[in-house]
Amino acid sequence: MWRLKRRPAGHSRVDAPVQSGGIVALRDLRSRTTTMPARPRKLLLWDIDGTLLFGDHAGERALLVSLRRVFGVEGSLDRVEIAGRTDRFITENLLRAHGVEPTPQAMHDFLEGYLAALPEEMPRGKPRLLPGIVAILEAVAARRDLAQGLLTGNLERGARLKLEPFGVWHYFPFGAYADDSALRNDLGPHALRRAAAHHAAEFAPHDTFIIGDTPHDIDCARAIGARAIAVATGRFSVEKLTAHGADLVLPDLSDSAAFFAFIDA
Numbered sequence: 001m002w003r004l005k006r007r008p009a010g011h012s013r014v015d016a017p018v019q020s021g022g023i024v025a026l027r028d029l030r031s032r033t034t035t036m037p038a039r040p041r042k043l044l045l046w047d048i049d050g051t052l053l054f055g056d057h058a059g060e061r062a063l064l065v066s067l068r069r070v071f072g073v074e075g076s077l078d079r080v081e082i083a084g085r086t087d088r089f090i091t092e093n094l095l096r097a098h099g100v101e102p103t104p105q106a107m108h109d110f111l112e113g114y115l116a117a118l119p120e121e122m123p124r125g126k127p128r129l130l131p132g133i134v135a136i137l138e139a140v141a142a143r144r145d146l147a148q149g150l151l152t153g154n155l156e157r158g159a160r161l162k163l164e165p166f167g168v169w170h171y172f173p174f175g176a177y178a179d180d181s182a183l184r185n186d187l188g189p190h191a192l193r194r195a196a197a198h199h200a201a202e203f204a205p206h207d208t209f210i211i212g213d214t215p216h217d218i219d220c221a222r223a224i225g226a227r228a229i230a231v232a233t234g235r236f237s238v239e240k241l242t243a244h245g246a247d248l249v250l251p252d253l254s255d256s257a258a259f260f261a262f263i264d265a
């Protein structure tokens with residue numbers, strides 16, 4: 001006598017067609033996988049200030065606002081190096097320059113003050129994306145052989161506050177930030193690790209391109225054996241960036257053909 005086989009608990013009728021079609025679906029998936037382009041092989045890591053964005057000094061103003069609000073000090077940035085440095089490095093030096101011991105608590109309080117002041121200061125100036133940026137980010141995003149993320153001296157929350165208003169935050173699913181280290185040269189391995197995790201693919205240093213506007217970005221590329229693309233849209237000229245040994249120097253990123261010719265070479 002035939003007995004009706006009970007479905008195991010939890011299986012609904014809706015599950016049944018999916019189960020019976022499972023083998024076909026798997027074969028389908030396999031053939032699709034083999035025809036799909038390989039995982040991304042080259043990695044682009046972007047600096048923010050002076051590279052993607054001209055902040056019109058909102059970051060500098062926010063540092064001074066925080067110094068005033070948190071420590072009651074009217075300060076100046078005269079003796080503090082900003083370009084190419086991380087927010088934590090800048091904070092340590094800024095606090096010391098104004099007689100404040102950069103204890104972990106002081107650093108924390110100051111950086112929270114900075115992050116609160118940043119969105120207030122952005123609309124006080126005329127921050128803007130630099131020439132060619134949207135076109136290049138979009139072109140990279142459209143290619144399956146390329147991956148892109150951030151390698152920036154900003155804190156992650158600061159990076160987001162700067163990029164989200166321009167609608168470009170979504171291009172960067174991972175990054176390395178000042179949260180990872182006060183030293184820019186330490187950031188490369190963090191970026192490589194996050195890129196590998198995000199794409200389930202290892203990126204060779206030779207296939208990694210660090211794009212920035214200062215000699216510190218070039219040093220940071222050297223520190224992991226990556227290639228350095230320098231753009232003269234920040235404080236440093238084409239001549240200065242060339243003299244510092246960048247592999248490619250561009251006046252700005254409006255010439256995407258030159259940019260991709262170098263990446264694809």
Ligand SMILES: [Mg+2]
Binds near residue numbers: 048083
């Ligand atoms: Mg920069």
